[in-house]
Amino acid sequence: MIAFTHVSKRYRERGDALKDLSFSLQAGEMAFLTGHSGAGKSTLLKLIGLIERPTRGQVVVEERSLGELPHRRIPYHRRRIGMIFQDHRLLNDRSIFDNVALPLAVTGMPKREIGRRVRAALDQVGLLALERARPVALSSGEQQRVGIARAVVARPPLILADEPTGNLDPDLSAEIYNLFERFNEVGVTLLIATHDQERVAAMTYRIMRLHQGRLVADSGNW
Protein backbone atom coordinates (compact mmCIF):
# COMPACT_ATOMS: atom_id res chain seq x y z
CA MET A 1 0.00 0.00 0.00
CA ILE A 2 2.76 2.38 1.03
CA ALA A 3 6.47 2.10 0.31
CA PHE A 4 9.17 4.58 1.33
CA THR A 5 12.64 4.12 -0.16
CA HIS A 6 15.50 6.22 1.24
CA VAL A 7 13.22 9.17 1.79
CA SER A 8 14.61 12.38 3.23
CA LYS A 9 12.84 15.63 3.85
CA ARG A 10 14.68 18.79 4.66
CA TYR A 11 12.99 22.08 5.54
CA ARG A 12 14.90 25.20 4.87
CA GLU A 13 13.87 26.68 8.21
CA ARG A 14 14.48 23.78 10.58
CA GLY A 15 16.68 21.33 8.77
CA ASP A 16 16.12 17.62 8.35
CA ALA A 17 12.71 16.32 9.34
CA LEU A 18 13.19 12.84 7.90
CA LYS A 19 16.48 11.11 7.19
CA ASP A 20 16.89 8.18 4.83
CA LEU A 21 13.63 6.54 5.74
CA SER A 22 12.63 3.19 4.24
CA PHE A 23 9.65 1.07 5.15
CA SER A 24 6.55 -0.41 3.63
CA LEU A 25 3.01 -0.92 4.79
CA GLN A 26 0.88 -3.71 3.37
CA ALA A 27 -2.68 -3.26 2.29
CA GLY A 28 -5.05 -4.04 5.17
CA GLU A 29 -2.44 -3.30 7.80
CA MET A 30 -2.98 -1.04 10.78
CA ALA A 31 0.18 0.56 12.13
CA PHE A 32 1.15 3.20 14.66
CA LEU A 33 3.76 5.81 14.19
CA THR A 34 5.20 6.99 17.50
CA GLY A 35 7.85 9.33 18.69
CA HIS A 36 8.22 12.71 20.36
CA SER A 37 6.76 15.73 18.75
CA GLY A 38 9.19 16.91 16.12
CA ALA A 39 10.33 13.35 15.41
CA GLY A 40 8.91 13.58 11.88
CA LYS A 41 5.56 11.82 12.25
CA SER A 42 3.50 14.60 10.69
CA THR A 43 6.02 15.10 7.93
CA LEU A 44 5.83 11.42 7.04
CA LEU A 45 2.04 11.57 6.79
CA LYS A 46 2.23 14.75 4.74
CA LEU A 47 4.50 13.05 2.24
CA ILE A 48 1.93 10.29 1.76
CA GLY A 49 -0.89 12.78 1.26
CA LEU A 50 1.28 14.84 -1.07
CA ILE A 51 0.90 17.86 1.16
CA GLU A 52 4.69 17.92 1.03
CA ARG A 53 7.16 16.44 -1.41
CA PRO A 54 10.31 14.62 -0.28
CA THR A 55 13.70 16.21 -0.78
CA ARG A 56 15.15 12.83 -1.72
CA GLY A 57 13.93 9.28 -2.15
CA GLN A 58 10.78 7.72 -3.46
CA VAL A 59 7.30 7.38 -2.02
CA VAL A 60 4.91 4.91 -3.65
CA VAL A 61 1.26 4.72 -2.66
CA GLU A 62 -0.98 2.08 -4.24
CA GLU A 63 1.63 1.64 -6.97
CA ARG A 64 1.52 5.35 -7.72
CA SER A 65 5.00 6.78 -7.57
CA LEU A 66 4.26 10.16 -6.04
CA GLY A 67 7.36 11.80 -7.42
CA GLU A 68 6.06 11.27 -10.91
CA LEU A 69 2.49 12.26 -10.15
CA PRO A 70 1.66 15.45 -12.05
CA HIS A 71 0.27 18.36 -10.09
CA ARG A 72 -3.20 18.05 -11.57
CA ARG A 73 -3.49 14.42 -10.43
CA ILE A 74 -2.95 15.32 -6.76
CA PRO A 75 -6.67 15.79 -6.02
CA TYR A 76 -7.42 12.31 -7.35
CA HIS A 77 -4.61 10.87 -5.23
CA ARG A 78 -6.04 12.53 -2.12
CA ARG A 79 -9.49 11.13 -2.82
CA ARG A 80 -8.00 7.69 -2.20
CA ILE A 81 -6.81 8.74 1.26
CA GLY A 82 -8.84 9.71 4.31
CA MET A 83 -6.97 12.20 6.47
CA ILE A 84 -7.68 12.86 10.14
CA PHE A 85 -6.10 15.74 12.03
CA GLN A 86 -5.59 16.54 15.67
CA ASP A 87 -7.34 19.90 15.28
CA HIS A 88 -10.18 18.29 13.31
CA ARG A 89 -10.06 20.84 10.50
CA LEU A 90 -13.80 21.29 10.27
CA LEU A 91 -15.55 24.20 8.59
CA ASN A 92 -17.33 26.09 11.34
CA ASP A 93 -19.78 27.86 9.07
CA ARG A 94 -21.21 24.59 7.76
CA SER A 95 -23.30 21.90 9.33
CA ILE A 96 -21.90 18.54 10.40
CA PHE A 97 -23.65 17.00 7.42
CA ASP A 98 -22.01 19.43 4.97
CA ASN A 99 -18.60 18.92 6.58
CA VAL A 100 -18.78 15.18 6.17
CA ALA A 101 -20.19 15.55 2.65
CA LEU A 102 -17.18 17.56 1.41
CA PRO A 103 -15.05 14.66 0.07
CA LEU A 104 -18.07 13.39 -1.89
CA ALA A 105 -19.22 16.81 -3.09
CA VAL A 106 -15.84 17.53 -4.68
CA THR A 107 -16.10 14.36 -6.74
CA GLY A 108 -19.38 15.49 -8.27
CA MET A 109 -21.45 12.74 -6.74
CA PRO A 110 -25.24 13.13 -7.04
CA LYS A 111 -26.95 14.66 -4.01
CA ARG A 112 -29.06 11.62 -3.16
CA GLU A 113 -26.08 9.34 -3.06
CA ILE A 114 -24.16 11.86 -0.94
CA GLY A 115 -26.99 12.00 1.58
CA ARG A 116 -27.09 8.25 1.89
CA ARG A 117 -23.36 7.86 2.41
CA VAL A 118 -22.98 10.79 4.78
CA ARG A 119 -25.70 9.40 7.02
CA ALA A 120 -24.07 5.98 6.93
CA ALA A 121 -20.72 7.51 7.97
CA LEU A 122 -22.30 9.63 10.70
CA ASP A 123 -24.12 6.55 11.94
CA GLN A 124 -20.82 4.68 12.18
CA VAL A 125 -19.36 7.31 14.49
CA GLY A 126 -22.62 7.67 16.40
CA LEU A 127 -23.43 11.25 15.44
CA LEU A 128 -26.40 10.81 13.15
CA ALA A 129 -28.62 12.88 15.45
CA LEU A 130 -26.30 15.88 15.19
CA GLU A 131 -26.13 16.19 11.40
CA ARG A 132 -27.70 19.66 11.43
CA ALA A 133 -25.51 21.07 14.20
CA ARG A 134 -22.49 23.30 13.65
CA PRO A 135 -19.07 21.99 14.72
CA VAL A 136 -18.70 24.61 17.48
CA ALA A 137 -21.74 23.17 19.24
CA LEU A 138 -19.96 19.83 19.59
CA SER A 139 -17.50 18.60 22.18
CA SER A 140 -13.92 17.96 21.18
CA GLY A 141 -14.48 14.21 21.03
CA GLU A 142 -17.56 14.67 18.89
CA GLN A 143 -15.70 16.99 16.57
CA GLN A 144 -12.98 14.41 16.18
CA ARG A 145 -15.59 11.82 15.27
CA VAL A 146 -16.96 14.18 12.64
CA GLY A 147 -13.44 14.41 11.27
CA ILE A 148 -13.27 10.63 11.19
CA ALA A 149 -16.64 10.39 9.45
CA ARG A 150 -15.36 12.81 6.85
CA ALA A 151 -12.23 10.70 6.36
CA VAL A 152 -14.14 7.48 5.78
CA VAL A 153 -17.20 8.76 3.93
CA ALA A 154 -15.63 8.29 0.50
CA ARG A 155 -14.53 4.77 1.53
CA PRO A 156 -10.84 5.30 0.84
CA PRO A 157 -8.57 2.26 1.04
CA LEU A 158 -6.08 4.21 3.19
CA ILE A 159 -6.60 6.33 6.29
CA LEU A 160 -3.92 8.58 7.78
CA ALA A 161 -4.47 9.98 11.25
CA ASP A 162 -2.23 12.62 12.84
CA GLU A 163 -2.58 12.62 16.64
CA PRO A 164 -6.29 11.81 16.43
CA THR A 165 -6.65 11.51 20.20
CA GLY A 166 -4.26 14.28 21.13
CA ASN A 167 -6.83 16.39 22.95
CA LEU A 168 -9.10 13.65 24.21
CA ASP A 169 -9.48 12.02 27.60
CA PRO A 170 -8.74 8.27 27.86
CA ASP A 171 -12.34 7.10 27.47
CA LEU A 172 -12.86 9.10 24.31
CA SER A 173 -9.50 7.92 22.98
CA ALA A 174 -10.51 4.32 23.49
CA GLU A 175 -13.67 4.99 21.54
CA ILE A 176 -11.70 6.42 18.66
CA TYR A 177 -9.29 3.46 18.59
CA ASN A 178 -12.26 1.12 18.57
CA LEU A 179 -13.53 2.90 15.49
CA PHE A 180 -10.17 2.49 13.79
CA GLU A 181 -10.14 -1.20 14.58
CA ARG A 182 -13.58 -1.56 13.04
CA PHE A 183 -12.41 0.11 9.85
CA ASN A 184 -9.37 -2.12 9.77
CA GLU A 185 -11.58 -5.18 10.10
CA VAL A 186 -13.27 -4.33 6.81
CA GLY A 187 -9.93 -4.05 5.03
CA VAL A 188 -8.96 -0.42 5.36
CA THR A 189 -5.24 0.30 5.76
CA LEU A 190 -4.51 2.71 8.61
CA LEU A 191 -1.41 4.62 9.60
CA ILE A 192 -1.85 6.47 12.89
CA ALA A 193 0.66 8.91 14.31
CA THR A 194 0.51 9.33 18.07
CA HIS A 195 2.76 10.06 21.01
CA ASP A 196 0.48 8.02 23.28
CA GLN A 197 3.04 5.21 23.75
CA GLU A 198 1.23 3.44 26.56
CA ARG A 199 -2.01 2.92 24.74
CA VAL A 200 -0.25 1.81 21.60
CA ALA A 201 1.83 -0.69 23.53
CA ALA A 202 -1.37 -2.16 24.97
CA MET A 203 -2.57 -3.08 21.49
CA THR A 204 -1.16 -5.70 19.19
CA TYR A 205 -0.53 -3.66 16.11
CA ARG A 206 2.66 -2.81 14.34
CA ILE A 207 4.55 0.12 15.90
CA MET A 208 7.10 2.23 14.10
CA ARG A 209 9.11 4.60 16.24
CA LEU A 210 10.65 7.72 14.83
CA HIS A 211 13.44 9.60 16.51
CA GLN A 212 14.91 12.77 15.01
CA GLY A 213 13.72 11.82 11.57
CA ARG A 214 14.99 8.25 11.64
CA LEU A 215 13.10 5.01 12.04
CA VAL A 216 14.60 3.62 15.26
CA ALA A 217 12.21 0.76 15.97
CA ASP A 218 9.72 -1.19 13.89
CA SER A 219 7.79 -4.08 15.37
CA GLY A 220 6.53 -5.09 11.96
CA ASN A 221 9.80 -6.05 10.30
CA TRP A 222 8.51 -5.84 6.77
Add this chain to the structure above:
Amino acid sequence: MPRRGTASSTPRRQRTQAPGPPRLSAWLAHHRESAGTTLRQLLVQPVAALMTVAAVAIALALPTALYVLVDNVKAFGGDWQRSAALSLFLAGELDEAAGNALGGQLQQRPEIRSVQLVSRADGLREFRRDSGLSGALDQLTENPLPVVLEIELAPAALEEPALKPLLAALEAMPEVQFVREDAKWAQRFQALLGLLQASAALLAALLGLGALLVVGNTIRLEIERHREEIRILCLVGATARYARRPFLYSGAWYGLLGGSLAWLLVSAMIWLLDGQVDTLAMLYHTHFQLRGLAPPEVALLLAASTLIGVLGSWIATGRHLGLGDEG
Protein backbone atom coordinates in the same frame (compact mmCIF):
# COMPACT_ATOMS: atom_id res chain seq x y z
CA MET B 1 -55.71 3.71 -0.24
CA PRO B 2 -54.71 0.18 -1.22
CA ARG B 3 -52.53 1.20 -4.15
CA ARG B 4 -50.42 3.49 -2.10
CA GLY B 5 -50.06 0.80 0.51
CA THR B 6 -48.66 -1.73 -1.90
CA ALA B 7 -46.32 0.77 -3.44
CA SER B 8 -44.73 1.73 -0.18
CA SER B 9 -44.49 -1.81 1.02
CA THR B 10 -42.06 -2.75 -1.74
CA PRO B 11 -38.67 -1.57 -0.54
CA ARG B 12 -37.10 0.84 -2.93
CA ARG B 13 -33.72 -0.32 -4.08
CA GLN B 14 -30.88 1.98 -3.34
CA ARG B 15 -28.65 2.54 -6.25
CA THR B 16 -25.01 2.49 -5.38
CA GLN B 17 -22.64 4.27 -7.62
CA ALA B 18 -18.95 3.87 -8.07
CA PRO B 19 -17.00 7.13 -7.68
CA GLY B 20 -16.36 7.69 -11.34
CA PRO B 21 -15.85 10.89 -13.27
CA PRO B 22 -18.18 13.69 -12.25
CA ARG B 23 -21.49 13.54 -14.02
CA LEU B 24 -22.70 16.46 -16.03
CA SER B 25 -25.70 17.02 -13.79
CA ALA B 26 -23.50 17.14 -10.70
CA TRP B 27 -21.17 19.54 -12.45
CA LEU B 28 -24.08 21.78 -13.36
CA ALA B 29 -25.37 21.46 -9.81
CA HIS B 30 -22.07 22.77 -8.47
CA HIS B 31 -22.25 25.70 -10.86
CA ARG B 32 -25.77 26.47 -9.68
CA GLU B 33 -24.72 26.05 -6.08
CA SER B 34 -21.65 28.27 -6.49
CA ALA B 35 -23.70 30.98 -8.16
CA GLY B 36 -26.36 30.80 -5.46
CA THR B 37 -23.98 30.67 -2.51
CA THR B 38 -21.83 33.54 -3.70
CA LEU B 39 -24.87 35.72 -4.42
CA ARG B 40 -26.22 35.00 -0.93
CA GLN B 41 -22.82 35.89 0.53
CA LEU B 42 -22.96 39.24 -1.26
CA LEU B 43 -26.43 39.90 0.08
CA VAL B 44 -25.45 38.94 3.60
CA GLN B 45 -22.85 41.71 3.72
CA PRO B 46 -24.43 44.33 1.48
CA VAL B 47 -22.27 47.27 2.55
CA ALA B 48 -18.95 45.63 1.71
CA ALA B 49 -20.37 44.26 -1.52
CA LEU B 50 -21.87 47.62 -2.44
CA MET B 51 -18.48 49.32 -2.17
CA THR B 52 -17.01 47.03 -4.79
CA VAL B 53 -20.13 47.12 -6.95
CA ALA B 54 -20.21 50.92 -6.80
CA ALA B 55 -16.53 51.20 -7.71
CA VAL B 56 -17.08 48.94 -10.71
CA ALA B 57 -20.25 50.84 -11.62
CA ILE B 58 -18.59 54.25 -11.56
CA ALA B 59 -15.62 53.01 -13.52
CA LEU B 60 -17.97 51.65 -16.18
CA ALA B 61 -20.49 54.50 -16.07
CA LEU B 62 -17.91 57.08 -17.15
CA PRO B 63 -16.98 55.58 -20.52
CA THR B 64 -20.59 54.50 -21.05
CA ALA B 65 -21.77 58.06 -20.50
CA LEU B 66 -19.16 59.34 -22.92
CA TYR B 67 -20.30 56.78 -25.44
CA VAL B 68 -23.91 57.91 -25.03
CA LEU B 69 -22.79 61.50 -25.45
CA VAL B 70 -20.98 60.75 -28.69
CA ASP B 71 -23.96 58.77 -29.87
CA ASN B 72 -26.29 61.68 -29.20
CA VAL B 73 -24.02 64.24 -30.81
CA LYS B 74 -23.87 61.97 -33.83
CA ALA B 75 -27.65 61.74 -33.95
CA PHE B 76 -27.96 65.50 -33.52
CA GLY B 77 -25.33 66.20 -36.15
CA GLY B 78 -26.91 63.76 -38.53
CA ASP B 79 -29.42 66.36 -39.70
CA TRP B 80 -26.70 68.86 -40.50
CA GLN B 81 -24.52 66.37 -42.19
CA ARG B 82 -27.22 65.69 -44.71
CA SER B 83 -27.06 69.35 -45.74
CA ALA B 84 -23.30 69.36 -45.72
CA ALA B 85 -22.44 70.50 -49.17
CA LEU B 86 -20.37 72.37 -51.67
CA SER B 87 -21.50 75.53 -53.38
CA LEU B 88 -20.25 75.98 -56.94
CA PHE B 89 -20.28 79.60 -58.07
CA LEU B 90 -20.37 79.47 -61.84
CA ALA B 91 -18.61 81.85 -64.14
CA GLY B 92 -20.55 85.12 -64.58
CA GLU B 93 -21.36 84.67 -68.24
CA LEU B 94 -23.13 81.32 -67.70
CA ASP B 95 -26.91 81.40 -67.46
CA GLU B 96 -29.40 79.04 -65.80
CA ALA B 97 -29.64 76.71 -68.79
CA ALA B 98 -25.90 76.17 -68.79
CA GLY B 99 -26.05 75.66 -65.02
CA ASN B 100 -28.73 73.03 -65.43
CA ALA B 101 -26.66 71.23 -68.03
CA LEU B 102 -23.62 71.19 -65.77
CA GLY B 103 -25.79 70.09 -62.86
CA GLY B 104 -27.09 67.14 -64.82
CA GLN B 105 -23.55 66.22 -65.69
CA LEU B 106 -22.36 66.40 -62.10
CA GLN B 107 -25.30 64.36 -60.95
CA GLN B 108 -23.72 61.38 -62.72
CA ARG B 109 -20.81 61.27 -60.31
CA PRO B 110 -21.18 58.75 -57.50
CA GLU B 111 -19.82 61.10 -54.84
CA ILE B 112 -22.63 63.57 -55.49
CA ARG B 113 -26.02 62.79 -54.12
CA SER B 114 -27.96 65.75 -55.47
CA VAL B 115 -27.49 69.04 -57.27
CA GLN B 116 -29.77 72.01 -56.80
CA LEU B 117 -29.60 75.09 -58.94
CA VAL B 118 -30.02 78.52 -57.39
CA SER B 119 -30.93 80.93 -60.15
CA ARG B 120 -29.51 84.42 -60.23
CA ALA B 121 -32.92 85.88 -59.37
CA ASP B 122 -33.37 83.51 -56.42
CA GLY B 123 -29.89 84.31 -55.23
CA LEU B 124 -30.61 88.00 -55.28
CA ARG B 125 -33.88 87.49 -53.44
CA GLU B 126 -32.17 85.48 -50.73
CA PHE B 127 -29.40 88.01 -50.45
CA ARG B 128 -31.89 90.88 -50.27
CA ARG B 129 -33.77 89.07 -47.50
CA ASP B 130 -30.77 87.98 -45.41
CA SER B 131 -28.39 90.86 -45.83
CA GLY B 132 -30.67 93.80 -45.03
CA LEU B 133 -29.11 95.73 -47.91
CA SER B 134 -32.30 95.92 -49.97
CA GLY B 135 -31.97 99.69 -50.35
CA ALA B 136 -28.50 99.44 -51.78
CA LEU B 137 -29.48 96.53 -53.99
CA ASP B 138 -32.28 98.60 -55.51
CA GLN B 139 -29.62 100.84 -56.94
CA LEU B 140 -28.22 98.04 -59.07
CA THR B 141 -29.25 98.03 -62.66
CA GLU B 142 -28.35 94.42 -63.23
CA ASN B 143 -27.98 91.28 -61.11
CA PRO B 144 -24.30 90.79 -60.27
CA LEU B 145 -24.75 87.33 -58.78
CA PRO B 146 -23.65 84.20 -60.58
CA VAL B 147 -25.66 81.02 -60.93
CA VAL B 148 -24.93 78.73 -57.99
CA LEU B 149 -25.08 74.95 -57.86
CA GLU B 150 -25.63 73.59 -54.36
CA ILE B 151 -24.21 70.14 -54.20
CA GLU B 152 -25.06 67.56 -51.57
CA LEU B 153 -22.37 64.94 -51.17
CA ALA B 154 -22.69 61.28 -50.43
CA PRO B 155 -21.47 60.59 -46.83
CA ALA B 156 -18.47 58.63 -48.07
CA ALA B 157 -17.30 61.63 -50.07
CA LEU B 158 -17.09 63.74 -46.92
CA GLU B 159 -14.05 61.85 -45.70
CA GLU B 160 -10.80 63.66 -46.31
CA PRO B 161 -9.22 61.25 -48.84
CA ALA B 162 -12.31 61.26 -51.07
CA LEU B 163 -13.07 64.95 -50.75
CA LYS B 164 -9.72 66.35 -51.85
CA PRO B 165 -9.65 64.95 -55.41
CA LEU B 166 -13.32 65.81 -55.89
CA LEU B 167 -12.66 69.43 -54.91
CA ALA B 168 -9.69 69.59 -57.21
CA ALA B 169 -11.70 68.19 -60.10
CA LEU B 170 -14.53 70.65 -59.56
CA GLU B 171 -12.22 73.62 -59.25
CA ALA B 172 -10.49 72.65 -62.45
CA MET B 173 -13.73 72.88 -64.43
CA PRO B 174 -13.76 75.96 -66.69
CA GLU B 175 -17.41 76.71 -65.90
CA VAL B 176 -16.68 76.93 -62.19
CA GLN B 177 -15.35 80.15 -60.88
CA PHE B 178 -15.21 79.32 -57.20
CA VAL B 179 -16.00 76.40 -54.88
CA ARG B 180 -17.15 77.13 -51.39
CA GLU B 181 -16.51 74.25 -49.10
CA ASP B 182 -19.46 74.01 -46.77
CA ALA B 183 -18.26 70.50 -46.07
CA LYS B 184 -15.22 71.75 -44.22
CA TRP B 185 -16.92 72.13 -40.90
CA ALA B 186 -18.70 68.81 -41.30
CA GLN B 187 -15.30 67.28 -41.70
CA ARG B 188 -14.08 68.91 -38.53
CA PHE B 189 -17.20 67.69 -36.85
CA GLN B 190 -16.41 64.17 -38.01
CA ALA B 191 -12.86 64.48 -36.73
CA LEU B 192 -14.09 65.74 -33.38
CA LEU B 193 -16.50 62.86 -33.14
CA GLY B 194 -13.69 60.49 -33.98
CA LEU B 195 -11.58 62.01 -31.24
CA LEU B 196 -14.40 61.69 -28.73
CA GLN B 197 -15.00 58.12 -29.77
CA ALA B 198 -11.33 57.25 -29.43
CA SER B 199 -11.26 58.92 -26.02
CA ALA B 200 -14.29 56.90 -24.95
CA ALA B 201 -12.59 53.70 -26.06
CA LEU B 202 -9.36 54.63 -24.29
CA LEU B 203 -11.22 55.62 -21.14
CA ALA B 204 -13.20 52.39 -21.30
CA ALA B 205 -9.99 50.38 -21.54
CA LEU B 206 -8.37 52.25 -18.67
CA LEU B 207 -11.36 52.24 -16.36
CA GLY B 208 -12.19 48.67 -17.35
CA LEU B 209 -8.73 47.74 -16.12
CA GLY B 210 -9.47 49.69 -12.96
CA ALA B 211 -12.71 47.76 -12.44
CA LEU B 212 -10.81 44.54 -13.03
CA LEU B 213 -8.31 45.42 -10.32
CA VAL B 214 -11.07 46.40 -7.90
CA VAL B 215 -12.79 43.05 -8.39
CA GLY B 216 -9.45 41.26 -8.19
CA ASN B 217 -8.63 42.92 -4.90
CA THR B 218 -12.04 42.12 -3.45
CA ILE B 219 -11.64 38.49 -4.47
CA ARG B 220 -8.18 38.43 -2.92
CA LEU B 221 -9.71 39.47 0.40
CA GLU B 222 -12.42 36.88 -0.03
CA ILE B 223 -9.77 34.23 -0.58
CA GLU B 224 -8.06 35.30 2.65
CA ARG B 225 -11.37 34.94 4.47
CA HIS B 226 -11.88 31.46 3.04
CA ARG B 227 -8.28 30.34 3.39
CA GLU B 228 -9.11 27.50 5.78
CA GLU B 229 -11.99 26.32 3.64
CA ILE B 230 -9.80 26.20 0.54
CA ARG B 231 -7.13 24.29 2.46
CA ILE B 232 -9.64 21.71 3.63
CA LEU B 233 -11.23 21.40 0.20
CA CYS B 234 -7.81 20.66 -1.25
CA LEU B 235 -7.10 18.10 1.47
CA VAL B 236 -10.24 16.15 0.67
CA GLY B 237 -9.40 16.06 -3.02
CA ALA B 238 -11.04 19.09 -4.61
CA THR B 239 -9.58 19.99 -7.98
CA ALA B 240 -8.24 23.49 -8.53
CA ARG B 241 -11.18 24.18 -10.78
CA TYR B 242 -13.64 23.18 -8.09
CA ALA B 243 -12.03 25.37 -5.46
CA ARG B 244 -11.84 28.24 -7.89
CA ARG B 245 -15.40 28.11 -9.14
CA PRO B 246 -17.17 29.96 -6.30
CA PHE B 247 -14.69 32.82 -6.55
CA LEU B 248 -15.23 33.13 -10.27
CA TYR B 249 -18.96 33.34 -9.68
CA SER B 250 -18.38 35.89 -6.97
CA GLY B 251 -16.39 37.97 -9.46
CA ALA B 252 -19.11 37.52 -12.07
CA TRP B 253 -21.70 38.87 -9.63
CA TYR B 254 -19.59 41.89 -8.78
CA GLY B 255 -19.17 42.57 -12.50
CA LEU B 256 -22.81 42.02 -13.40
CA LEU B 257 -24.13 44.08 -10.50
CA GLY B 258 -21.56 46.80 -11.23
CA GLY B 259 -22.60 46.85 -14.90
CA SER B 260 -26.27 47.03 -13.94
CA LEU B 261 -25.60 49.92 -11.58
CA ALA B 262 -23.58 51.66 -14.31
CA TRP B 263 -26.55 51.30 -16.64
CA LEU B 264 -28.81 52.74 -13.94
CA LEU B 265 -26.45 55.67 -13.40
CA VAL B 266 -26.27 56.48 -17.10
CA SER B 267 -30.04 56.15 -17.47
CA ALA B 268 -30.55 58.50 -14.53
CA MET B 269 -28.13 60.94 -16.08
CA ILE B 270 -30.01 60.90 -19.36
CA TRP B 271 -33.30 61.35 -17.56
CA LEU B 272 -31.92 64.33 -15.64
CA LEU B 273 -30.45 66.01 -18.71
CA ASP B 274 -33.23 65.28 -21.16
CA GLY B 275 -35.39 68.24 -20.10
CA GLN B 276 -32.44 70.62 -20.25
CA VAL B 277 -31.46 69.47 -23.70
CA ASP B 278 -34.97 69.85 -25.05
CA THR B 279 -35.21 73.36 -23.61
CA LEU B 280 -31.99 74.19 -25.39
CA ALA B 281 -33.21 72.64 -28.63
CA MET B 282 -36.47 74.56 -28.39
CA LEU B 283 -34.54 77.82 -28.37
CA TYR B 284 -33.29 76.76 -31.81
CA HIS B 285 -36.84 75.89 -32.87
CA THR B 286 -36.17 72.19 -32.95
CA HIS B 287 -36.82 69.14 -30.87
CA PHE B 288 -34.25 66.79 -29.50
CA GLN B 289 -34.74 63.74 -27.42
CA LEU B 290 -31.63 62.29 -25.75
CA ARG B 291 -31.04 58.70 -26.73
CA GLY B 292 -30.29 56.18 -24.01
CA LEU B 293 -28.71 52.75 -24.40
CA ALA B 294 -30.49 50.42 -26.79
CA PRO B 295 -31.13 46.84 -25.57
CA PRO B 296 -28.17 45.38 -27.50
CA GLU B 297 -25.93 48.06 -26.02
CA VAL B 298 -27.19 47.27 -22.53
CA ALA B 299 -26.55 43.59 -23.17
CA LEU B 300 -23.04 44.43 -24.31
CA LEU B 301 -22.39 46.55 -21.22
CA LEU B 302 -23.60 43.80 -18.90
CA ALA B 303 -21.67 41.11 -20.76
CA ALA B 304 -18.50 43.20 -20.68
CA SER B 305 -18.88 44.00 -16.98
CA THR B 306 -19.49 40.34 -16.12
CA LEU B 307 -16.45 39.37 -18.14
CA ILE B 308 -14.37 41.98 -16.31
CA GLY B 309 -15.55 40.49 -13.01
CA VAL B 310 -14.72 36.93 -14.00
CA LEU B 311 -11.35 37.99 -15.38
CA GLY B 312 -10.48 39.96 -12.25
CA SER B 313 -11.37 36.97 -10.14
CA TRP B 314 -9.47 34.65 -12.46
CA ILE B 315 -6.31 36.64 -11.99
CA ALA B 316 -6.79 36.93 -8.21
CA THR B 317 -7.49 33.22 -7.77
CA GLY B 318 -4.57 32.34 -10.02
CA ARG B 319 -2.24 34.40 -7.86
CA HIS B 320 -3.60 33.84 -4.38
CA LEU B 321 -5.42 30.53 -4.20
CA GLY B 322 -2.16 28.59 -3.83
CA LEU B 323 -3.79 25.36 -4.97
CA GLY B 324 -2.34 21.91 -4.74
CA ASP B 325 0.19 22.40 -1.97
CA GLU B 326 -0.29 23.27 1.60
CA GLY B 327 2.29 25.26 3.45
